[in-house]
Amino acid sequence: MIKKELTNDIYMFSMNLEDLLFESMWELPHGVTMNSYIVKGEKTAIIDGVIGWNGVPETLYEILGEIDISPDDIDYVVINHMEPDHSGWIEDFKQIKDDFTIITTEKGKPLVEAFYGDDLTIKVVQEGDSLALGNGKELTFHPIPNVHWPETMVTYETTSKILFTCDMYGAFGTIDQHIFDDEMTPEETQLYEAESVRYFSNVLTTFSPMVKRAITKTKELDIKMIAPGHGPLYRDNPNKIIEDYTTYTKYASGFGKKEVTILWGSMYGSTKRAVEYAEKILKDAGVKVNLLRLPYATESDIVTNVFRSAGVIIAASTYEYRMFPPVAHAIDELGRKKITNKQALYFGSYGWNPGAERDLNNILDNYRMKWQFVEPVNFAGEATPDKLKEIKQQINLLLENMQEKLL
Numbered sequence: 248m249i250k251k252e253l254t255n256d257i258y259m260f261s262m263n264l265e266d267l268l269f270e271s272m273w274e275l276p277h278g279v280t281m282n283s284y285i286v287k288g289e290k291t292a293i294i295d296g297v298i299g300w301n302g303v304p305e306t307l308y309e310i311l312g313e314i315d316i317s318p319d320d321i322d323y324v325v326i327n328h329m330e331p332d333h334s335g336w337i338e339d340f341k342q343i344k345d346d347f348t349i350i351t352t353e354k355g356k357p358l359v360e361a362f363y364g365d366d367l368t369i370k371v372v373q374e375g376d377s378l379a380l381g382n383g384k385e386l387t388f389h390p391i392p393n394v395h396w397p398e399t400m401v402t403y404e405t406t407s408k409i410l411f412t413c414d415m416y417g418a419f420g421t422i423d424q425h426i427f428d429d430e431m432t433p434e435e436t437q438l439y440e441a442e443s444v445r446y447f448s449n450v451l452t453t454f455s456p457m458v459k460r461a462i463t464k465t466k467e468l469d470i471k472m473i474a475p476g477h478g479p480l481y482r483d484n485p486n487k488i489i490e491d492y493t494t495y496t497k498y499a500s501g502f503g504k505k506e507v508t509i510l511w512g513s514m515y516g517s518t519k520r521a522v523e524y525a526e527k528i529l530k531d532a533g534v535k536v537n538l539l540r541l542p543y544a545t546e547s548d549i550v551t552n553v554f555r556s557a558g559v560i561i562a563a564s565t566y567e568y569r570m571f572p573p574v575a576h577a578i579d580e581l582g583r584k585k586i587t588n589k590q591a592l593y594f595g596s597y598g599w600n601p602g603a604e605r606d607l608n609n610i611l612d613n614y615r616m617k618w619q620f621v622e623p624v625n626f627a628g629e630a631t632p633d634k635l636k637e638i639k640q641q642i643n644l645l646l647e648n649m650q651e652k653l654l
């Protein structure tokens with residue numbers, strides 16, 4: 248666990264977690280951090296907890312000792328967000344201390360009781376409420392509903408102007424020693440930028456309209472440092488992550504980088520050969536291509552790449568009169584994530600009947616995805632030279648349509 252004093256009597260503890268599926272489903276090639284904060288005045292508050300996935304916080308207690316705080320000194324537990332990656336340690340904490348006050352929003356109170364029992368002291372806070380801790384430390388509370396659950400809020404320390412944002416402005420990626428934006432090497436900056444896209448797309452995309460509102464609210468505060476619950480801290484240029492998050496909300500509604508993600512699945516190679524042809528056309532046009540073969544690509548990579556790309560190609564054969572199931576599953580997941588208005592092309596091989604396209608349209612309609620497709624190209628068996636020519640023409644149209652969506 249990393250321990251760092253952010254400023255006088257405000258500390259961060261961060262634990263790296265690797266080899267896990269985040270939310271039990273998202274593969275994390277670079278892991279994730281769990282960040283927790285202590286604000287020490289005459290009274291002491293802990294903002295979000297740090298636990299391992301098994302909920303054992305002994306390491307937190309040990310490291311508190313290094314700054315002369317015992318768990319018994321904690322007066323307030325600020326719950327910015329009730330999801331158990333941040334709150335799960337309370338179950339253990341209440342076994343060793345029974346006189347602390349939980350600070351949460353109105354919507355957080357019933358959740359605290361549902362998860363951790365109705366025998367806890369809870370103080371409900373509204374927008375702008377404040378809590379003086381003494382010695383010049385004061386916290387104010389600002390609900391940002393649905394980033395990521397309905398009860399979420401951010402907490403602001405008025406003297407240091409540090410904003411504790413929990414899931415908001417978070418990123419995946421473990422941290423070694425460089426926790427601040429100004430300490431990063433160029434490679435680390437690049438990694439955390441990519442991992443913040445992965446984090447946003449995997450965890451927050453569904454709530455992009457609420458993230459937009461939260462961005463507006465946080466911009467009203469005079470922020471010197473952004474201290475999220477996952478990933479690095481931003482003190483040199485807090486505005487950078489705010490701007491990045493603004494961009495990500497646009498990725499969720501059809502904008503993207505000059506990249507085409509090809510989600511493809513092929514049973515016996517006919518669709519695969521058409522994919523290879525499409526890849527060459529795109530590369531010759533100077534477009535970055537993300538090839539994701541299903542069912543081998545991870546759910547996390549599928550969502551991240553499609554989210555970031557201005558263009559998408561769905562290439563899937565027909566299977567039992569419907570779309571090759573792993574590709575259908577991927578589109579279904581993108582629908583659940585509310586990734587809308589992408590520019591797209593479908594092509595694929597069929598034997599008896601081109602049912603994949605019909606299946607695709609059903610999924611798109613079901614989730615009201617509003618993707619804008621150029622003409623699909625279905626081909627029986629192997630794609631003929633004429634069919635490949637059609638694919639080329641439709642790719643060129645796709646690239647034209649992407650022009651207005653590039654960020």
Ligand code: FEO
Nearest residue numbers: 330332395414476
């Ligand atoms: Fe990091 Fe929504 O929990």
